[in-house]
Amino acid sequence: xxxxxxxxxxxxxxxxxxxxxxxxxxxxxxxxxxxxxxxxxxxxxxxxxxxxxxxxxxxxxxxxxxxxxxxxxxxxxxxxxxxxxxxxxxxxxxxxxxxxxxxxxxxxxxxxxxxxxxxxxxxxxxxxxxxxxxxxxxxxxxxxxxxxxxxxxxxxxxxxxxxxxxxxxxxxxxxxxxxxxxxxxxxxxxxxxxxxxxxxxxxxxxxxxxxxxxxxxxxxxxxxxxxxxxxxxxxxxxxxxxxxxxxxxxxxxxxxxxxxxxxxxxxxxxxxxxxxxxxxxxxxxxxxxxxxxxxxxxxxxxxxxxxxxxxxxxxxxxxxxxxxxxxxxxxxxxxxxxxxxxxxxxxxxxxxxxxxxxxxxxxxxxxxxxxxxxxxxxxxxxxxxxxxxxxxxxxxxxxxxxxxxxxxxxxxxxxxxxxxxxxxxxxxxxxxxxxxxxxxxxxxxxxxxxxxxxxxxxxxxxxxxxxxxxxxxxxxxxxxxxxxxxxxxxxxxxxxxxxxxxxxxxxxxxxx
Numbered sequence: 397x398x399x400x401x402x403x404x405x406x407x408x409x410x411x412x413x414x415x416x417x418x419x420x421x422x423x424x425x426x427x428x429x430x431x432x433x434x435x436x437x438x439x440x441x442x443x444x445x446x447x448x449x450x451x452x453x454x455x456x457x458x459x460x461x462x463x464x465x466x467x468x469x470x471x472x473x474x475x476x477x478x479x480x481x482x483x484x485x486x487x488x489x490x491x492x493x494x495x496x497x498x499x500x501x502x503x504x505x506x507x508x509x510x511x512x513x514x515x516x517x518x519x520x521x522x523x524x525x526x527x528x529x530x531x532x533x534x535x536x537x538x539x540x541x542x543x544x545x546x547x548x549x550x551x552x553x554x555x556x557x558x559x560x561x562x563x564x565x566x567x568x569x570x571x572x573x574x575x576x577x578x579x580x581x582x583x584x585x586x587x588x589x590x591x592x593x594x595x596x597x598x599x600x601x602x603x604x605x606x607x608x609x610x611x612x613x614x615x616x617x618x619x620x621x622x623x624x625x626x627x628x629x630x631x632x633x634x635x636x637x638x639x640x641x642x643x644x645x646x647x648x649x650x651x652x653x654x655x656x657x658x659x660x661x662x663x664x665x666x667x668x669x670x671x672x673x674x675x676x677x678x679x680x681x682x683x684x685x686x687x688x689x690x691x692x693x694x695x696x697x698x699x700x701x702x703x704x705x706x707x708x709x710x711x712x713x714x715x716x717x718x719x720x721x722x723x724x725x726x727x728x729x730x731x732x733x734x735x736x737x738x739x740x741x742x743x744x745x746x747x748x749x750x751x752x753x754x755x756x757x758x759x760x761x762x763x764x765x766x767x768x769x770x771x772x773x774x775x776x777x778x779x780x781x782x783x784x785x786x787x788x789x790x791x792x793x794x795x796x797x798x799x800x801x802x803x804x805x806x807x808x809x810x811x812x813x814x815x816x817x818x819x820x821x822x823x824x825x826x827x828x829x830x831x832x833x834x835x836x837x838x839x840x841x842x843x844x845x846x847x848x849x850x851x852x853x854x855x856x857x858x859x860x861x862x863x864x865x866x867x868x869x870x871x872x873x874x875x876x877x878x879x880x881x882x883x884x885x886x887x888x889x890x891x892x893x894x895x896x897x898x899x900x901x902x903x904x905x906x907x908x
Contacts, residue, residue, distance in 0.1 A: 408445030410454075410470045415443040417461040432456050433584075435556040448632050450554070451583055483628050483674075491638070491674055492625050496663055497614055541565050542592045549763035550595040551679070553639035554587050556759065562592040572616065578623045586623075587636045590616065594643055601651060603811045610651035617644040624671075638675035642668040646684055653691060654814075656853035662691060679760050682708050682718050689725045693732055694857065701729035717757040717764050720749035724776040731783040736793075739784050743777050767807045774804035775815075778822060785829045786861070794830035801826055814852055817843055821858035828865045836866065837879055844882050849890035 418428050418439075425443070429436040432453060441447040449457075454471035458464065483491065545552040545560045552560045562568075568589035571578050578586060593616065601609045624637035645668030652661035665687050672680035685708040692701035709722030723746035730739040750764070750773055758765045764772060778801030785794035801823045808816055824839035840847075840862060847859045863883065870876045 407442070407448055410449065410467065411443040411445040413463075413470060414439075414457065414461075414467060417457075417463050417467070418443070421461050428457075428460070431460055433555060433560070435554075437556070438554075447635065450636075483633070487674070488625075488628060491670055492621065492628075493667070495618060495621060495667065496660055497618070542595050545588065545591055545595070546759075546762065547592065547595040548599050549761075549768075550591060550598055550643070551760070552588065552591055553636045553643070553675075553677070554584060560588050563589040568593055572619060575619060575622050575626070578619055579626050583636065587640060590620065590640055591643075594640070594647065598647060601647065602815070604814045610648060610655075613644055613648045613651060617641060617648055620644060635675050638671040639677045639680065642672040642675065642677055642680040642684070644668075645671065646680065646687060649684075649687060653687070653694075654852045654854070656851075656856070658691060658694065662688070665691070678712050678715065678718065681711055682721060682761075685711075686721060686725055689729065690854075693728060694853065696732065698729050698733035701732060702726060705729050715757065715760070716749050716753050717761040720746050720753070720773075721761075721764065723749060724773060724780075727780040728776060728783070731780040734784065734787065736784055739780055743780060746773065746776075767809075771804050771807040771809075771815075774800045774807070775819060775822075778804055778819075778826065782822060782826045782829060785826075786865070789829060789831060791830050794826055797826035798823065798830060814850075814855070817846055817850065818852070818855050818858055821847055821855065821862055825858065825862040825865060828862060828869070831869075833866075833870050833873070833875070836862070837875060840879070844879070845886040845889070848883055848886040848892065 418425070421428075423431075424436075425439040426436040429439045434450075434453070438447065438450075442449055449467075449471055454467040457467050461467070541564075542548075542562055545555075545562060554560070563585050567585070571581055571586055571589060594613075597609050597613055620637055620641045624634035624641055627634035627637055645664045649661040649664030649668065652664060665684050669681060669684045669688075671677075672684060685704045689701045689704045689708075692698075692704060705722055705725035705728075708725060709719060711718050713719065723742040727739050727742035727746065730736075730742060750769065753765055753769075763769065778797045778799075781793050781797035781800060784790070785797060801819055805816065805819050805823065808819065810816075820839060820843045824836045827833075827836035827839060847855055850856060850859075863880075866876050866879060871880075
């Protein structure tokens with residue numbers, strides 16, 4: 397190898413020796429990864445000289461491969477050669493640009509709020525979220541502290557889907573007391589613990605259990621990015637830290653989006669996308685591009701939604717779940733653009749891809765398989781068909797939206813109350829698009845008060861579309877006047893101005 401190539405890949409010598417030793421021991425990359433608790437893709441990158449070995453890994457590899465400290469010596473010799481950051485200066489400036497909200501408060505995320513243990517419960521800003529014992533349910537049916545990863549679709553940034561054990565909640569909370577505590581911890585323990593916390597926060601957000609999720613996610617995110625910056629400054633690539641930051645940025649962006657804070661949610665999604673790209677995290681890249689599609693639809697920008705969806709599809713054609721998700725988002729974009737043939741084509745392509753998902757797809761995107769996958773796919777199909785039918789009142793297309801949305805509701809877990817509210821409104825609106833007034837009013841009747849007082853921007857969008865459609869088509873009928881009176885009464889009880897919330901003419905809604 398030339399000197400120039402060695403400079404570009406300082407770990408190439410370590411990687412070549414690791415490959416020779418592994419082959420000499422008769423092990424595959426998968427088998428070696430399982431023995432040391434890392435995903436086989438990490439072993440592949442180490443052997444190619446593309447990654448610095450995580451702290452302590454070389455010491456564990458030597459006895460397994462019978463190399464008598466050779467790998468540890470190589471790692472020690474190569475590691476100190478860098479006296480500057482691992483990342484080029486321009487890349488570092490982009491990845492560690494200023495974040496919304498300023499730096500994490502002194503004392504870390506647990507100071508002045510944030511996650512803590514109170515009365516045996518994991519708490520966010522004083523609001524109990526989950527039980528802290530393994531498998532113990534929190535209030536409102538919330539899941540307990542994870543026993544292992546992956547959990548609730550959240551996978552380990554270090555080891556993917558290898559069933560990693562997680563530290564106890566108190567150990568994780570101690571990491572958040574200060575940036576120094578996080579930097580001084582074992583990389584693996586800290587990553588596993590903060591990923592478990594992310595899983596709890598993700599579940600709490602989906603179940604609408606606490607308003608403290610956003611504040612906690614952003615506090616922890618500032619700490620994780622600071623940790624990544626510190627790791628980079630030692631000459632190591634902050635691979636796991638950037639992946640963790642991307643996942644927290646997605647949660648923060650989704651929480652901001654649900655509040656209607658489009659600018660801040662866009663900032664978080666774009667930060668997260670940069671971190672995911674830098675750490676080669678295809679899962680987060682696809683998910684974040686999907687969130688940007690949703691934001692574009694909320695702004696009724698079909699062209700931008702399609703750009704993001706097509707970028708998602710180009711990430712990795714070999715991953716079936718990525719292709720399926722990209723087709724679903726493209727179907728939503730074409731529906732907003734009122735391109736019926738393309739919308740239906742992508743719906744069909746998505747369903748074909750979903751029917752052929754394999755084990756790897758299930759490991760990387762468990763939320764797109766089984767009942768959860770059916771719920772998400774049919775929700776997207778129902779939204780696309782409703783948007784397509786809304787302007788012209790195409791009855792056949794609207795009935796397709798009714799069927800898809802009903803199927804999505806049938807597969808929805810009971811604890812996901814915000815999603816149930818959104819889908820119920822979409823079902824009512826799909827009936828209205830089909831010209832079926834009574835089923836529309838029946839579907840909306842049980843959720844009117846809850847919908848009017850909701851702070852979720854996607855729910856408000858769905859309610860606006862339904863309200864405008866009912867008023868324009870049947871505003872003079874007594875049952876619709878009764879419905880409108882219920883809406884006004886609910887707004888008055890909640891202290892809201894419904895006139896301000898219900899502006900705009902009937903058209904395709906942009907709900908997720």
